[in-house]
Amino acid sequence: MNYYQNDTVNRTQQEHSVKINNRKELEITGVKEVDSFDNEEFLLETVMGYLIVRGQNLQMQNLDVGDGLVSIKGKVYELSYVDDHHQEKAKGFFSKLFK
Template sequence: MIDHGKTKRQEVKMLNRKLLEISGVLNVESFDSEEFLLETECGFLTITGQNLHIKNLNLEQGLVAIEGMVNTMAYLDSSTQQKTSKGFLGKLFK
């Protein structure tokens, strides 16, 4: 069944693994030079890489641009989120 109300829309554009532009971003949950966690209209999106930093951020329009070497992008489901949070806490309290 198709929902004719507000549809979720997200665009991800990457140029040479060095510039990533994402629309449909609701919030930047956390970030550092190696990992970003974004809440998007399509779920939580994790981006890992090297020397990552925010080039542009406009949450009113839902746009984020990230520069650096992108290694992975993955959407997290609820079971993955639990594993990720346990892994993060495990690293924190090691």
């Protein structure tokens, strides 16, 4: 792999996007890990920090860890990011909820 290809791979892994279609289909790239989920809330670790997705009848449709892609279906009510210095607090809070 030459320098240009290596740089392209690194940039691809760092990209993060959120695409919502009619508040019913959500496609998220740049996902590092799915920490927890149920039919009302997902906690995702992305390359841009933790992302909380809240809604109704949420279902994971696709999970591709290699590409960092997650697809969710259901009615989306809220998307919120947790700042870097609040990540451990959020992770601890949500892990208590989902025990």
